[in-house]
Amino acid sequence: MASMRDIKRRKGSIQSTQQITKAMKLVSTVKLQKAKGHAEEVNPYFNHMYHAVTSMLARSGTVNHPYLKAGSSTKKGIVVITSNRGLAGGYNSNITKLITDGEIPKEDIVLYTIGNKGKEALERRGYEVKLDASEVIEAPTYADASDICKKVLQDFAAGEIGEIYLAYTHFKNTVVHEPKLMKLLPVEFDDVDTEASDDNVLMNYEPNEEEALNMIIPKYITSLFYGALVEAVASENGARMQAMDSATSNAEEMIDDLTLKFNRARQGSITQELTEIIAGAEALS
């Protein structure tokens, strides 16, 4: 059995770890509330954008537009959104796995990373990282999303990549976060829900259909990026909150266990001392 001093030291170190995880949990809870509120504010814009674009595409299915068909290149650009900091449970590795275990062969992937953790993990596995914008994830703004979108679309237009995907963590609710790989370009018609195509109002476009699509699709992609960034921040904090919560309760459990062991050891040493004293007294008499 470990000595009393060893147990005490061990207990102290676990206690201070617990204090840290507790504090981290509180911080991420507050951040989660904020990020959640933000994600909810972004939603109406995103929903309208989605509805507008899908109904546009449903009506103008015959338009031959570069954004609606795959580029000639076999390379696939993937925008990967992870966090800059760890200690968030499986949050980062789930996204990394999505790419390493995915169906797209490694040689065809060109990465645009947002978030250090994902970048490091994928670089280590030999993936090609074309652009990194990790600082953005700390406080994503629409302008940031627009910048990234511009760069990715430039590469698409230049024929360097033929398809664009987005890997991020969808924030379903506080406890459920789903890693998702989404195809952005070419815009897929399978995704277009039939509901949107039902309202067959004859829509007019100004200046004309093609130019309107030209302007609107980049905005659509930007709004998707922005929505994904905001959701990823919420998911990150949610994941960290959960991870820290279980770390705190694990520490609690260990401390209870060690307290019991410590008390036993203490009692054992007292009993031993008493036995020695009694044995000594008996020897004398």
Add this chain to the structure above:
Amino acid sequence: MADENRIFKVEIITPDRVFYEGEATMIEFNTVNGEIGVYKNHIPLTTVLAPGIVTITKDDEQKKAAVHAGFAEILGEKVTLLAEVAEWPDEIDINRAEAAKERAQERLAAKNANLDVARAELALRRALVRIDIKN
């Protein structure tokens, strides 16, 4: 009131919030093809916005806001503006707008070879819209 039949719904939505949601009898805004005014039962139209002032009229009341970039979806009963940036006059910092105007003008006047003219012009127009609505 006879105006009942003339009222339609207006929504202005930006990435960060629902900027405005309400009713109007007329809405005017600036598109890339020029300014348009929309009454109820306008033909369905999707158009691209240019930096400008949006005026929402309901009966005798008028509301103005600055809107930069985005697009508008006009249906008979409803007009939705998806704007990247939208501001009420009291949210605009006039000093910043003036500074931005001067900066953009300087950049345009300097005629530097690697100048992004389109960007500078857009910045100038945004600044002018902001100053315009403030006055």
